[in-house]
Amino acid sequence: MCMSHQDSIALKLSLIDSEKKRFPMAAIYSLYIINKSGGLIFYKDYGSAGRMDTNDSLRVASLWHSMHVISQQLSPTTGCSGIELLEADTFDLHCFQSLTGTKFFVVCEPGTQHMESLLKDIYELYTDYVLKNPFYEMEMPIRCELFDINLSQAVQKDRVAMLGR
Amino acid sequence: MFLRSSRPYSEKRQANKGSSKRKSRGENMIGVGKIKQYSNVLDKPLSKGKQEVSLSAFAFLFSELVQYNQTQVDNIAELERRLEDAGYAVGARVLELLCHRDKGNRRETRLLGILSFVHSTVWKVLFGKVADSLEKGTEHEDEYMISEKELLVNRFISIPKDMGTFNCGAFVAGIVRGVLDSAGFPAVVTAHFVPVEGQQRPRTTILIKFAEEVLRREARLG
Numbered sequence: 001m002c003m004s005h006q007d008s009i010a011l012k013l014s015l016i017d018s019e020k021k022r023f024p025m026a027a028i029y030s031l032y033i034i035n036k037s038g039g040l041i042f043y044k045d046y047g048s049a050g051r052m053d054t055n056d057s058l059r060v061a062s063l064w065h066s067m068h069v070i071s072q073q074l075s076p077t078t079g080c081s082g083i084e085l086l087e088a089d090t091f092d093l094h095c096f097q098s099l100t101g102t103k104f105f106v107v108c109e110p111g112t113q114h115m116e117s118l119l120k121d122i123y124e125l126y127t128d129y130v131l132k133n134p135f136y137e138m139e140m141p142i143r144c145e146l147f148d149i150n151l152s153q154a155v156q157k158d159r160v161a162m163l164g165r
Numbered sequence: 166m167f168l169r170s171s172r173p174y175s176e177k178r179q180a181n182k183g184s185s186k187r188k189s190r191g192e193n194m195i196g197v198g199k200i201k202q203y204s205n206v207l208d209k210p211l212s213k214g215k216q217e218v219s220l221s222a223f224a225f226l227f228s229e230l231v232q233y234n235q236t237q238v239d240n241i242a243e244l245e246r247r248l249e250d251a252g253y254a255v256g257a258r259v260l261e262l263l264c265h266r267d268k269g270n271r272r273e274t275r276l277l278g279i280l281s282f283v284h285s286t287v288w289k290v291l292f293g294k295v296a297d298s299l300e301k302g303t304e305h306e307d308e309y310m311i312s313e314k315e316l317l318v319n320r321f322i323s324i325p326k327d328m329g330t331f332n333c334g335a336f337v338a339g340i341v342r343g344v345l346d347s348a349g350f351p352a353v354v355t356a357h358f359v360p361v362e363g364q365q366r367p368r369t370t371i372l373i374k375f376a377e378e379v380l381r382r383e384a385r386l387g
Contacts, residue, residue: 132224132321134231135328144323149365 027159028115029091029107031151032057033126035139036101038065042142046155050107064105068095098123118158125150211265224321231322231333241331249339249354256343263290272348276375276383279348283341284311291340292317302372307380311341311371312359319369332356334369341371351376 029050033042040061045051052060068082086093092112095105096119104119104126129147130136136144203209234247264272267286273279284299302308316334324331334356342354353374358367 129321129323132221132228133323134228134235134333135323135325143325146321146323 027109027162028112028118028155029109031104031106031122031155032061032064033122033142034061034065034103034105037139038062039139041140044151064093064095065103068097068103094119096120096123102126113162114158118154121154121158122151125154211262213266220317220320227318227333227336228322230336241328245331245335248333248335249342252336252339252341253343253346256340256345257347258343259287259291259340260344260347263287274349275386276350276379279345279350280309280373283344287340287344305374307375307377309373309375311373313369313371315366316356316369330358332358332369334371338371341373345373345375350379352379 028046030043030045030052032040035041038061040058043052043057043061071083072080082095082097084095086095087110090110091107092110092115093105093107094115095103096116097103104122106115106119108115125147126142129150130142130144133144133146136142230251231244231248234244234251238244238247263282263286267290273282280299285295288294288296296311296313298310298312300310300312302310316337318336319333322333324333338354338356342352345352345354353376355372357370357372359370360367
């Protein structure tokens, strides 16, 4: 007995759907914020896959900063503003650079959607709860309670929205 | 608002004359394009003022105020006092303005009257909403409390752990003290964080402690 063409397509689609239900949409491993000179000012990991000790996170941050700058020079197109997305086998790295040179990058599972908008939301939270805080010194590590609270809420909302899709 | 027109002076006078003729014919029209020139700046009517101001602009300005005062002082108590003094100046002026705009030049003489004025009118004009609650203190006769879930001035501020109980709401406490003092109700006003179970962020309470003479006067008035 052979299946018709439509039947085989329907079967393939139902298999993909069930796979999606067993493996829900991907999550973030870690979030880094680096200042314009490449120093790490904020690091947060979500889950053990992204966890790193302090020295390693500092090294990764300065490594990424250097690669970002070098990529601007190496780019064959003019007016390049640096690496925005790095896709590897086991992770994706999305980077957002503000106009002032502060870089927000997130390491997540491969294929995670909508990281760009999450990074823009995190940038907004940074401008609100870090830059408007009189006790924050520019370019120094971020130790603002309100920023942490709102960041967790934003990531949680993003996670819930992803599972809903 | 004073607007400078680019038309030559003679043309403008003719335009005004024409419109005044229309008015005298009974047309009750407020001309949008008409500009009344005032010879003396004191004759200009007090405007209603802009109803909305950018929150970000205020937040940055307030943050700079706190940072500037931090460089001038050695300890936290001094910083709180400076913020309160800054607020006091605002409070005195706000009372004058609000008495002219909202209350038709009536003067509050009773304690509850001035407290509800602060709690509703002053808060509405400064922060866009009335304060969350106004309570009478249980332990002392002369204490009253205005509570707020989160003061507008504190919206973006996270106090570092090593600053202890410092509260930038001292600025708002200063405003309240300025209003009360200028209205004839001298008081000591302070801002405190009050932890609430079930919530991460504590509530803010403005504690108002009236002077002896206020209570005596209030008792005399009956």
